Amino acid sequence: MDELVNKLIRKHKTNDPFAIAHNINISIRYADLGNHTRGIYHRTLRRRFIILHNQLSPEWQRFICAHELGHDRLHKGINRFFIDEHSFFQAGKYERQANRFAVHLLTASDSLDPNECVQQFLQRNHIPEEVYPFYY
Template identity: 30%
Template sequence: MRRNDIRKKLNSLIKKYETTDPFELCIKMGIDLDYDDLKDGIMGYRVVLYRIPCIVLSNNNTDEENKDTCAHELGHHVCGHDTNVEKLKRSNRGFVSFGVEYEANSFMVDLLLINANLAEHPTRQHLLKHYKVPSWAERYVDWDYLQESADFNSFDSYY
């Protein structure tokens, strides 16, 4: 799936459900959210049982890690990945340039940055910190898109 298609699906969901919170999106989309004591560095996973989608998050994650993981797993669901179990582990959060993990990570980053205006931040690092994009996911940020969509006439613009 192309990045623009991922972004279109994301914007459609946000418009339909009127939220950018991944937990609320799951609830409104009928995706069960559960928590468990996951081992082996597993932060969360998505599974579909009897056509019922479910995202399981680790009790060992911080709140921010659970938000990121939920957004990532929601990306698998929204992008229509048909593998039954998608899991995010602490050890596999590196950069992937294609495939289902690329799409899920792109969805996650686009969701985290959905209301970002590049013009309102003095540096890229400031924007990433403000929107709490995890350092491992920085390579998924579409800087060209953020530059093109920046509102330099914004009241809070630095430029």
């Protein structure tokens, strides 16, 4: 996964998920997604969309955009809604992979400073505390 992240950053010269999404023609939209959904990746025909909950903080919007970009890069052709409704496969595996992708994308242009713990490093990179475990 680190190789995929590094290749993406080299190609687009940024680790900003919004800029990368724009460069690869993924439209970003904002909507009220209710209390339990922070973002959605949707592909229909040849058009791709990331829909972000419009009530999220900028920190969370950035993370969720990176997470949904992870679905685009890692899980081509897999639809979470299909998995939930038509199979016994747990989507949790894909969500964990997308979270790990997001954390690594958002921290790839930085490194731990001497005498800095991982939590300080992640906080400095504006990673939401709930997803710290996906750094490892």
